Amino acid sequence: MIVPMKKVSFMIMGDKKKDTLKKLRKLGILHIEITEGSGKKLEELKEQITLLESAIFSVSEKKNKNIEMKDASKDEVLTISKEIYSLTEEKKTCLNEKVTLSSELERIKKWGGIDPEVIADLSEKGVEVSFYEMPPSEYENLGESVKTVSMEKTKNSVKFLLVKSGIEGEDEVIDSLKNYKFELPKISNQEITSKIEEKTSRIAEIDEKISSYASFAKSMKNAIKTCEKEIEFEVYNTGMADESVSADGNVSIAYFTGYVEEENLPKIKETAKENSWGLLVSDPTEEDNVPTKLKNNKFVSLIYPLTDFLGTVPGYFEYDISGWFLGFILIFFGIIFGDGVYGLLLTVVAATLIIKNKTAKKPTNPTKEGYIFDAWYYDDVIFDFDTKITEDITLTAKWIEHSETDKDEQNFIVRFDTKGGNTLTSIVVKEGMLLDKPANPTKDGYEFVSWQLNGVDFDFTNEITSDITLIATWKEVKKPENNKPVTPAPKPTVNVSGVSISKSSLNLKVGDSDTLTATISPDNATNKTV
Numbered sequence: 001m002i003v004p005m006k007k008v009s010f011m012i013m014g015d016k017k018k019d020t021l022k023k024l025r026k027l028g029i030l031h032i033e034i035t036e037g038s039g040k041k042l043e044e045l046k047e048q049i050t051l052l053e054s055a056i057f058s059v060s061e062k063k064n065k066n067i068e069m070k071d072a073s074k075d076e077v078l079t080i081s082k083e084i085y086s087l088t089e090e091k092k093t094c095l096n097e098k099v100t101l102s103s104e105l106e107r108i109k110k111w112g113g114i115d116p117e118v119i120a121d122l123s124e125k126g127v128e129v130s131f132y133e134m135p136p137s138e139y140e141n142l143g144e145s146v147k148t149v150s151m152e153k154t155k156n157s158v159k160f161l162l163v164k165s166g167i168e169g170e171d172e173v174i175d176s177l178k179n180y181k182f183e184l185p186k187i188s189n190q191e192i193t194s195k196i197e198e199k200t201s202r203i204a205e206i207d208e209k210i211s212s213y214a215s216f217a218k219s220m221k222n223a224i225k226t227c228e229k230e231i232e233f234e235v236y237n238t239g240m241a242d243e244s245v246s247a248d249g250n251v252s253i254a255y256f257t258g259y260v261e262e263e264n265l266p267k268i269k270e271t272a273k274e275n276s277w278g279l280l281v282s283d284p285t286e287e288d289n290v291p292t293k294l295k296n297n298k299f300v301s302l303i304y305p306l307t308d309f310l311g312t313v314p315g316y317f318e319y320d321i322s323g324w325f326l327g328f329i330l331i332f333f334g335i336i337f338g339d340g341v342y343g344l345l346l347t348v349v350a351a352t353l354i355i356k357n358k359t360a361k362k363p364t365n366p367t368k369e370g371y372i373f374d375a376w377y378y379d380d381v382i383f384d385f386d387t388k389i390t391e392d393i394t395l396t397a398k399w400i401e402h403s404e405t406d407k408d409e410q411n412f413i414v415r416f417d418t419k420g421g422n423t424l425t426s427i428v429v430k431e432g433m434l435l436d437k438p439a440n441p442t443k444d445g446y447e448f449v450s451w452q453l454n455g456v457d458f459d460f461t462n463e464i465t466s467d468i469t470l471i472a473t474w475k476e477v478k479k480p481e482n483n484k485p486v487t488p489a490p491k492p493t494v495n496v497s498g499v500s501i502s503k504s505s506l507n508l509k510v511g512d513s514d515t516l517t518a519t520i521s522p523d524n525a526t527n528k529t530v
Contacts, residue, residue, distance in 0.1 A: 002316060003293040004262040011278030014242050014252030020277065021236055022410070027271060028364060031291045032258040037235035045231045048078060052220050052227070055081035058088055059214040070454045072219040073466040074226050080213050081220065091206045098199040105192045108185050111151075111159065115188040128164040130174075131182035133157050138180075145173045190507075226466075259284065259291055290316035371399035374413060374426050382415075400428050415469045416451075418443070429464040436460075446474035 008030070012020050024030050055077075072080070108114055111131065122129060132148075139158040142148065149161040162177075164170065185192065236256070244252045255278075260268050265281065272279040284290040292313060365373045376383045376395040383395055400413065410431035416424040421441035429435055437460045440448040451458045451470040458470055 002314065003295050005259045005284055005290055005293075005316065006262050006265050007257065007282045007284045007288060007290075008260055008265075008268055009255065009257045009280040009282075010272070011253060011255045014254045017237050017240055017254050020275070021233055023271065023275065025233065027267065029264040029267060030258045030260050032236050032256060033289065037238035039234065039238045042231060042234045042238060045227050045234065049224055049227045051081045051085060052077065052224050054088070055084040055213070056217055056220050058084050058210055059217050067215050069218045070215045071469065072216050072454050073468070074223040075465060076454070077216055077220045077223045080216055084210055084213060087206045087210055091203055094199045094203050094206070098196055098203070101192050101196045101199070104185055105189065105196070108189060111182065113189050114185060116184050116186060117188070119184060130162050130164075131159070131184070132162055132177055132180045133159045133182055134177070134180040142173070146170055261293065284316065286317055292316050366397055368399055370401060372402045372411060372413070372428050374398040374400050374415075380423075398426075400426055402428050412464050413467045414464065416441070416472070417469055418472045419474065421446075421448070421472055421474070431465065432463045434461065435464055441472055443474055445477060447477050449473040449475050
């Protein structure tokens with residue numbers, strides 16, 4: 001069955017657009033007909049989604065299936081995503097530099113070890129040398145016109161060193177050889193090799209750092225959903241029609257259209273009356289883009305994922321064939337199995353299994369005057385709606401008492417997981433306000449240590465910007481036996497994991513000396529004697 005809808009048009013003061021949208025969003029029953037918006041904030045939100053998607057792609061390449069996911073707020077994962085982006089860009093730079101260095105090393109390695117500093121020192125002392133490679137026949141034609149030293153001769157080429165000596169006509173010959181001249185590298189082979197190793201090491205460090213953020217992938221996806229909701233809100237806010245009604249342009253009227261289920265129309269009317277909104281109610285026409293909502297029994301609803309995938313969801317003014325379509329699918333699969341009765345039996349069994357393992361669909365949050373809805377609980381634990389339902393269960397709504405004067409404010413819920421300690425009631429905190437530190441929980445045989453968020457001690461001077469769950473950490477208290485003092489556990493031995501040298505290479509001449517410094521890691525190694 002297609003749920004009957006009503007078309008509603010609102011007229012409000014221009015300066016009340018955001019406030020109106022917040023109240024309608026809190027009501028959660030209106031589909032607003034606005035598809036385009038604009039503005040700086042909208043562009044920023046789209047950029048944030050792009051940044052988060054890029055970060056998810058980066059960490060997904062390093063993701064470990066056994067990793068434990070961590071919760072983080074939108075602001076926290078945006079900061080993480082920016083760092084991932086920065087690391088990714090640095091990695092690209094390192095890879096490009098590594099390719100360039102490797103190409104240069106490949107180019108010069110056939111000449112052996114060349115140090116441009118040595119060549120420069122010779123030039124300062126009056127000995128100008130340059131390197132060339134040319135066909136043997138042309139090399140033989142040089143004769144005595146220039147001084148050369150053959151370094152390597154093959155069937156196809158001659159590599160040689162040319163020493164400038166000031167012979168008459170030498171400059172003209174050298175100028176004619178410019179196409180055969182070997183371009184000296186800016187640094188030596190050894191330095192190039194060292195830089196390649198540095199880039200390789202840095203790339204590995206970047207990969208490891210990015211991998212460490214894989215545990216925030218789920219929070220990043222949640223942040224994208226938050227951004228999408230904010231984009232939707234901003235589209236509605238900036239896409240709303242606005243007309244000036246005063247000569248100075250300071251007073252304006254905004255208006256927009258939406259659709260609401262017929263059964264929820266009284267709530268819309270009541271809210272409009274409370275807030276002095278202009279409201280016009282009418283029946284949708286075939287020219288209107290009316291959203292379609294289907295309402296069938298649980299058995300027929302099983303076909304919804306398939307109709308969504310095939311794009312066969314009916315329009316508002318069309319006929320709902322969900323029940324007929326499900327019947328056709330059941331008969332079709334029954335025939336495929338060959339024997340009609342046997343196939344039908346298998347189809348019924350499969351359908352029964354699907355129903356038994358179907359997850360519960362999270363209902364719309366209920367409302368209660370003077371309270372804020374906390375969560376659905378099952379056996380005093382917040383229920384996970386991804387849990388497979390295999391039997392009848394009863395979920396209990398828990399509420400947090402809240403002042404009616406604050407009902408239009410943006411509020412967030414702070415929950416406390418005491419990990420086996422005494423239960424603490426969830427707290428409602430206004431957006432941007434601080435959380436008062438609760439009394440320390442208690443737990444037999446343990447001493448309370450701290451409240452943590454995402455594995456880090458929570459800072460109660462931070463403003464609350466989203467729903468969070470604080471986790472209690474504990475330290476086991478060991479009681480002495482027979483009044484004997486408890487012998488403290490010996491300090492663990494920390495082994496030396498590595499030794500690093502201050503310089504990776506030395507170039508020394510006979511009679512020279514230099515100093516190398518060795519560093520033991522880690523710093524807290526028990527025995528640093530090596």
